[in-house]
Amino acid sequence: MTDGFDHLKLSEADAAMLDRLVDVGFELDQLEYLSSEEKQRATAILEQLGLLQAYPVEDASGTLIDATLARIDQYEQQRAARLHISTSEITATSRGFSFPKLDLIATAAAILLCVALVSMFAKTNRDHSIQSNCATNMAGVGAGLFTYAEDHNNEMPTSSIDSLSSLFGGVSPERTDANVLVVEGYCDHHHLNCPGHGGQGGGFSYQTQSAQSWENLKNRGRVFVIMADRNPILDDLLAGGTPDPLTPSASHGALGHNRLLDDGSTYTSVAPPIIGNDFIWLLDGKNRRIDIFLTH
Structure with a gap:
């Protein structure tokens, strides 16, 4: 648990106390049977972590938010396009319908997978x-x-x-x-x-x-x-x-x-x-x- 805080150079006792605080959601009063020394150690760790909460943080850039949302929307559109089967890609021929090769391969793979699963369950039964x-x-x-x-x-x-x-x-x-x-x-x-x-x-x-x-x-x-x-x-x-x-x-x-x-x-x-x-x-x-x- 404390590996991510190695850069803080915590002592072994501090690291152990930090793990205990994490387990109780950093609620000091949830720690039971603390000696006075352990209570001081826990309080000191909480005070150090409190500095992070007091650190000033600027509001997120509106431009960055808009760009992120646009990127997400673009990804969803591309994903929907990949999943969509367009009838315009299916052409009629004298022998029937012609499907794109990739669609046929994907369909064949899905059918083979289903057959394999059915065969496996049938053999087990x-x-x-x-x-x-x-x-x-x-x-x-x-x-x-x-x-x-x-x-x-x-x-x-x-x-x-x-x-x-x-x-x-x-x-x-x-x-x-x-x-x-x-x-x-x-x-x-x-x-x-x-x-x-x-x-x-x-x-x-x-x-x-x-x-x-x-x-x-x-x-x-x-x-x-x-x-x-x-x-x-x-x-x-x-x-x-x-x-x-x-x-x-x-x-x-x-x-x-x-x-x-x-x-x-x-x-x-x-x-x-x-x-x-x-x-x-x-x-x-x-x-x-x-x-x-x-x-x-």
Whole structure:
């Protein structure tokens, strides 16, 4: 605030007091809790500023005012002329009407801008709709899982996955098998599809555990992820690579990814794919009783 008064060579205390006076509109009685020294300092600053008010100023020149107003009027006339579309500039030809080239360029640019904006909003709405449909399908799977568990002594439908044994020390893990729900009528087939997966069908990744870990899940003490959008690093893991475990799912881009929890709720997360210290795309191998790992 005091940078503009550096030429006055104010002391640090004077500069601070000037800032306080500015904050209260130079009303001394609005400053609270002033010591006698601070009050004297504030009064001295106000007296110096009072000299500016007493400085004699001549009345503005009438000629200068007239010239300024004329210049403003000229500017407004020129601006109005630029915005005005004159029909005399439009000529009739045997093929229709001929418009000035600059007008055509400006009109084309405006049309292109409108088209771009409409396309952008349409894409955004479409992306949100796709993500919403994805969450709805996921909720359908969740409802099927709960009904299945009620009918099967709280068991989850799982199947052995030999292709993932290399990640489990040579032992085939068990993965949530949503196809069982479709076969036995607990949900519809379209519930297994994420519409953001490029129309290829599927698109979800499911909880995958060793047989022993599935037993531990029955006595779990925290909310657990059953399924989510597609694991983007699984193929790299199976190929022996070391992908970034924080890689976001590609199904919905910057909108985040959907998750289904064991309490039946679905939600969209834009946060990194990690819960606590547990990476959901990765088998952490830290001897946890529960190690979230989503595969497809």
